[in-house]
Amino acid sequence: MARLEGKVVLLSGGASGIGAATARLVVREGGKAVLADRDEAKGRALAAELGPAALFVPLDVIREETWQTAVAATVDAFGGLHGLLNAAGIGVRNTIEDCSLADYRRVNDINSLGSFLGCKSVLPAMKQSGGGSIVNISSVLGLRGASYAMAYCASKGAVRALTKNVAMHCAQMKYNIRCNSVHPGYIDTPMIAPRLDQNIGNLSGRQWLEELHPLGRLGQAEEVANMNLFLLSDESSFATGSEFVCDGGLTA
Ligand SMILES: NC(=O)c1ccc[n+]([C@@H]2O[C@H](COP(=O)([O-])OP(=O)(O)OC[C@H]3O[C@@H](n4cnc5c(N)ncnc54)[C@H](O)[C@@H]3O)[C@@H](O)[C@H]2O)c1
Incomplete structure (x- = not known):
């Protein structure tokens, strides 16, 4: 039996990296995947590749009306909504001393406010569908500090x-809707690509990041997607409000 048979999942950030890898698993496991992203070219290309079980909808996570359109398009196309992956996000390097107000707002708007709007926007359709599972992608930097990622740490803690x-x-309202956060270490996606070639001391950016993880390597998007799949499926039926860390031992 496929693990997401009959489930419809909306994925913000579904055009790239962790969101795209999760969309592939959703379809492989018998579900329907709605890729919602501001990158239309990549999103439409992936949806076309995944076939009739996938759909692309344009989304800017900080604009509430685009969330409403995305949810309506999802229900219209697939008849319900059972899962949300909030994976859209940006990473910016700054410290408490050099982060501008504009940069702080931009990072927190997309990463934090975008996740708030996502959760809020899907609830009516999920309730109507009998329940569901929300997975919010935070980060190890939502659990610990890093001097070089001030606005990002704040957004992911939120x-x-x-x-x-x-x-x-x-839970209190008995909606049968669960919500969990996932905390990846450094994952080899387009988000961190610019950092891999920037030398730090005598190490390449890639080597420096790899050495942060006791497993001695970066994570792959598919490894986080596997955790998302578990959380989106009924296999995780007793997990809610919890933190799921997927970081090669970084926080251990
Ligand atoms: N890659 C890592 O090392 C890492 C580590 C921890 C957490 N994360 C988090 O994982 C999530 C996915 O990141 P990724 O590594 O797959 O990066 P990615 O850059 O490959 O994908 C991010 C996606 O979000 C989309 N996006 C950005 N702003 C948007 C907006 N305003 N509206 C709609 N879509 C928007 C982008 O177009 C892109 O498709 C992010 O929340 C990121 O913070 C990543």
Whole structure:
């Protein structure tokens, strides 16, 4: 039996990296995947490759009306909504001393406010569908500090706390909707590509990042997608409000 048979999953950031890898697993496991992203070219290409079980919808996570359109298009195409992956995000390097107000707002808007709008926008359709599972991609930097990622750490810590609030509310209201956060270490996706060639001391950026992980390598998008698949499926039915770390031992 396929692990997501009959499930419809909306994926922000579904055009690239972790979101795209998760969309592939959703379709492989018998579900329907709605790729929602601001990168239309990549999103449409992946949806075409995945076939009739996939759909692309344009989404800018900081604009509430695009969330409403995306949810309506999902229900219209596939008859319900059972899963949300909030994977859209950006990474910017800054410290508490050099981060501008504009950069702080931009990072927190996309990573944190975008996840809030996602959770809020899907609830009516998920309730209508009998319940579901929300997976918010935070980061190891939502659990610990890093001097070079001030705005990003703040935004991902907010995603962790938002997740627990949504989980508590949905449990209290008996909506049969679970909400969990996933905390990846450094994953080899387009997000970190610019950092891999920037030397740090006598190490390449890639070597420096690899050495942060006790497993001695970067993670692959598919490895995080496997955790997302578990959380989106009924296999994780007793997990809500929890943090799922996938970091090659980095935080251990
Ligand atoms: N790659 C890593 O090392 C790493 C580590 C921890 C957490 N994360 C988180 O994982 C998530 C996915 O990142 P990724 O590594 O797959 O990066 P990625 O750059 O490959 O994918 C991010 C996607 O988000 C989309 N996006 C960005 N802003 C958007 C907006 N305003 N509206 C709609 N879509 C938007 C992009 O177009 C892109 O398709 C992010 O939240 C990121 O912070 C990544």
